[in-house]
Amino acid sequence: AFRRKKQKPGPPSPPGFPIIGNLHQLGELPHQSLWTLSKKYGPVMFLKLGRVPTVVVSSSETAKQALKIHDLHCCSRPSLVGPRDLSYNYLDIAFAPFDDYWKELRKICVQELFSAKRVHSIQPIKDEEVKKLIESVAESASQRSPVNLSQKFQGLTASVICKAAFGLSFQGTVLNNDRFHKLVHEAFLFLGSFCASDFFPNGGWIIDWLTGLQGRREKSVRDLDAFYEQMFDLHKQGNKGGVEDFVDLLLRLEKEETVLGYGKLTRNHCKAILMNVLLGAISTSAITMTWAMAELMRNPRAMKKVQSEVRNQMGNKSMITFDDTDQLNYLKMVTKETWRLHPPVPLLVPREVMSEFEINGYKIQPKTLLYVNTWAIGRDPDTWKDPEVFLPERFMDNNIDAKGQNFELLPFGSGRRICPGMYMGTTMVEFGLANMLSQFDWKLPEGMVVEDIDMEESPGLTVGKKKELLLVPVKYGEN
Numbered sequence: 001a002f003r004r005k006k007q008k009p010g011p012p013s014p015p016g017f018p019i020i021g022n023l024h025q026l027g028e029l030p031h032q033s034l035w036t037l038s039k040k041y042g043p044v045m046f047l048k049l050g051r052v053p054t055v056v057v058s059s060s061e062t063a064k065q066a067l068k069i070h071d072l073h074c075c076s077r078p079s080l081v082g083p084r085d086l087s088y089n090y091l092d093i094a095f096a097p098f099d100d101y102w103k104e105l106r107k108i109c110v111q112e113l114f115s116a117k118r119v120h121s122i123q124p125i126k127d128e129e130v131k132k133l134i135e136s137v138a139e140s141a142s143q144r145s146p147v148n149l150s151q152k153f154q155g156l157t158a159s160v161i162c163k164a165a166f167g168l169s170f171q172g173t174v175l176n177n178d179r180f181h182k183l184v185h186e187a188f189l190f191l192g193s194f195c196a197s198d199f200f201p202n203g204g205w206i207i208d209w210l211t212g213l214q215g216r217r218e219k220s221v222r223d224l225d226a227f228y229e230q231m232f233d234l235h236k237q238g239n240k241g242g243v244e245d246f247v248d249l250l251l252r253l254e255k256e257e258t259v260l261g262y263g264k265l266t267r268n269h270c271k272a273i274l275m276n277v278l279l280g281a282i283s284t285s286a287i288t289m290t291w292a293m294a295e296l297m298r299n300p301r302a303m304k305k306v307q308s309e310v311r312n313q314m315g316n317k318s319m320i321t322f323d324d325t326d327q328l329n330y331l332k333m334v335t336k337e338t339w340r341l342h343p344p345v346p347l348l349v350p351r352e353v354m355s356e357f358e359i360n361g362y363k364i365q366p367k368t369l370l371y372v373n374t375w376a377i378g379r380d381p382d383t384w385k386d387p388e389v390f391l392p393e394r395f396m397d398n399n400i401d402a403k404g405q406n407f408e409l410l411p412f413g414s415g416r417r418i419c420p421g422m423y424m425g426t427t428m429v430e431f432g433l434a435n436m437l438s439q440f441d442w443k444l445p446e447g448m449v450v451e452d453i454d455m456e457e458s459p460g461l462t463v464g465k466k467k468e469l470l471l472v473p474v475k476y477g478e479n
């Protein structure tokens with residue numbers, strides 16, 4: 001008798017509608033909706049987003065299967081419409097498909113832009129910007145007026161990155177402060193938005209056009225392009241002086257006719273790489289610092305403990321230095337605990353499956369979109385005791401770090417696509433927080449109590465605190 005081998009069906013799937021599939025179930029904050037669905041359908045779920053087959057993994061074990069064991073089967077990126085124009089047709093690192101071009105580009109950027117050497121070389125910029133931040137917060141402290149920490153942290157990381165990348169502060173460019181931040185914010189919305197063109201390949205663009213999404217996206221691309229052009233002009237005039245910044249480096253690679261994969265590095269490649277640096281670096285670190293401060297305000301015991309650690313370390317110096325941050329073990333635990341509950345990129349950057357493989361015995365087909373829900377992993381009660389509680393001490397007796405080797409905690413992702421800016425981001429966060437915590441005590445604005453600090457999230461590829469965090473600083477030693 002002829003018997004067909006019994007095949008395990010695909011992963012469990014919540015029922016959907018014709019045409020839209022499960023799109024209506026994503027809601028405004030997809031990582032949260034997907035977390036809820038995963039409790040019912042399990043840590044490997046299949047969804048249909050419009051016409052696009054999608055798999056979502058939501059546990060450390062299944063994330064490990066995807067990002068470590070089968071990384072090579074699923075480390076490409078889908079050709080999404082949002083990032084397409086911003087990345088000059090996927091010429092960047094983050095959205096380029098897995099091919100020789102991406103491999104060589106990533107290698108050169110890891111060596112030149114994201115290296116520990118480069119991070120150390122921009123430390124004077126960080127020192128200067130953090131000093132300025134301390135002065136401006138001290139000014140508010142003397143007037144007893146609240147400081148908008150969400151804005152301050154965003155301003156800090158933006159200034160540092162602009163100086164490191166472009167050799168100047170953005171205040172002196174075509175963009176003033178507000179416009180610069182608005183531009184970065186808008187661009188992010190497009191990178192992370194689930195837009196109709198992606199999920200309805202035939203005609204979805206009509207919806208995006210009607211909703212105005214397409215027009216806004218085009219404007220955002222135009223504005224950023226003008227910004228890069230201005231940077232290139234300034235650098236070519238060569239009157240900027242100082243050390244080699246990112247633009248100098250890219251222009252040098254262009255001039256040397258560096259070959260990456262299938263061709264020479266052109267101006268558009270440089271712009272796409274700058275987009276990654278601008279959008280990859282600024283919000284992620286600022287978001288982390290803001291969430292950390294919000295959590296510390298809600299947990300006065302942890303706040304006291306971390307402040308006494310940083311103040312001990314500071315001693316009689318005027319400021320926490322880069323070397324000091326290495327010693328701040330509790331602060332590092334606070335940062336990890338912040339990333340567990342508030343990973344800045346909760347679904348990582350979506351991957352595209354290249355060849356068939358299995359997770360938990362379920363077959364995953366090529367061309368499937370793959371999301372890793374790190375937000376859900378951080379709240380998994382099988383991994384974390386009392387997951388809703390902010391408890392930095394939980395990292396005391398385990399060796400879990402955030403560098404992509406422990407699949408319980410993946411703020412930077414893992415595998416071939418792991419964030420290359422991990423060291424730059426971590427050191428930025430630790431240095432900024434350490435100084436804000438050592439120099440000031442923090443109080444809630446008049447009439448507010450701890451329970452009033454809300455932890456609502458704002459949607460996008462990166463997820464920050466929706467309401468800006470306003471706190472009143474009190475200069476340490478003067479209260």
Ligand code: HEM
Nearest residue numbers: 093094276280281284285345349412413414417419421425
């Ligand atoms: C706290 C700070 C940061 C966080 C939480 C963060 C998080 C992430 C995550 C989750 C990914 C996707 C990983 C994956 O797909 O598995 C990523 C990719 C990336 N990040 Fe970061 N990031 C941070 C800082 C930075 C910085 C400072 C830079 C650059 C200066 C940067 C540049 C990039 C780039 C270029 C990619 C794309 C990598 C690829 O697809 O090959 N990031 N980041």
